[in-house]
Amino acid sequence: MVQMTVVKIVYASMTGNVEGISEILEEKFKAAGLEVERIEADDAESDVFADADLAVVATYTYGVGEVPDEFEDFYNALSTETLSGKVYGVVGSGDQEMHATTFCRAADLFEAAFEATGAQQGSATVKIDQDAEADDVTRLQTFVDELVKA
Numbered sequence: 001m002v003q004m005t006v007v008k009i010v011y012a013s014m015t016g017n018v019e020g021i022s023e024i025l026e027e028k029f030k031a032a033g034l035e036v037e038r039i040e041a042d043d044a045e046s047d048v049f050a051d052a053d054l055a056v057v058a059t060y061t062y063g064v065g066e067v068p069d070e071f072e073d074f075y076n077a078l079s080t081e082t083l084s085g086k087v088y089g090v091v092g093s094g095d096q097e098m099h100a101t102t103f104c105r106a107a108d109l110f111e112a113a114f115e116a117t118g119a120q121q122g123s124a125t126v127k128i129d130q131d132a133e134a135d136d137v138t139r140l141q142t143f144v145d146e147l148v149k150a
């Protein structure tokens with residue numbers, strides 16, 4: 001049997017925007033022929049990406065440019081994991097108008113944590129204002145295509 005590429009998407013969503021984004025990602029990865037597992041931050045062990053080929057985090061930003069509470073333990077542990085040989089990508093949702101100076105900062109923090117793991121960035125971090133609109137869906141498609149090719 002041919003081994004399928006496995007992507008794991010770990011996400012946190014308080015009001016549904018990131019949940020919707022994570023569903024779009026799942027659909028697009030499946031359409032590309034990958035096996036997809038979507039896991040809420042609360043349920044994700046720190047070594048969740050150990051048996052994945054592609055590691056994706058989707059997060060909103062809380063407080064003043066902070067990682068959501070439910071992602072805090074996972075975020076703190078992530079940079080101590082060894083993920084060399086794997087490909088990662090990050091998608092953030094934030095509020096560009098209300099939080100211009102800290103827009104999607106949690107996504108930047110996750111990108112830095114992934115860099116510390118030795119994983120390779122497969123596509124630039126995608127930052128979305130609130131929920132995904134048509135142009136964002138196009139950007140998410142590019143994100144998925146690049147990760148799959150990386």
Ligand SMILES: Cc1cc2nc3c(=O)[nH]c(=O)nc-3n(C[C@H](O)[C@H](O)[C@H](O)COP(=O)(O)O)c2cc1C
Pocket residue numbers: 012013014015016017018019060061062063064065066093094095096099102103104105129130131
């Ligand atoms: C208390 C609070 C603080 C926030 N702080 C930020 C922030 O610093 N930067 C940002 O880009 N968005 C910030 N946001 C906006 C959320 O990240 C944004 O609405 C996001 O789309 C929520 O995603 P969700 O619907 O998946 O929970 C904040 C929202 C709340 C309620």
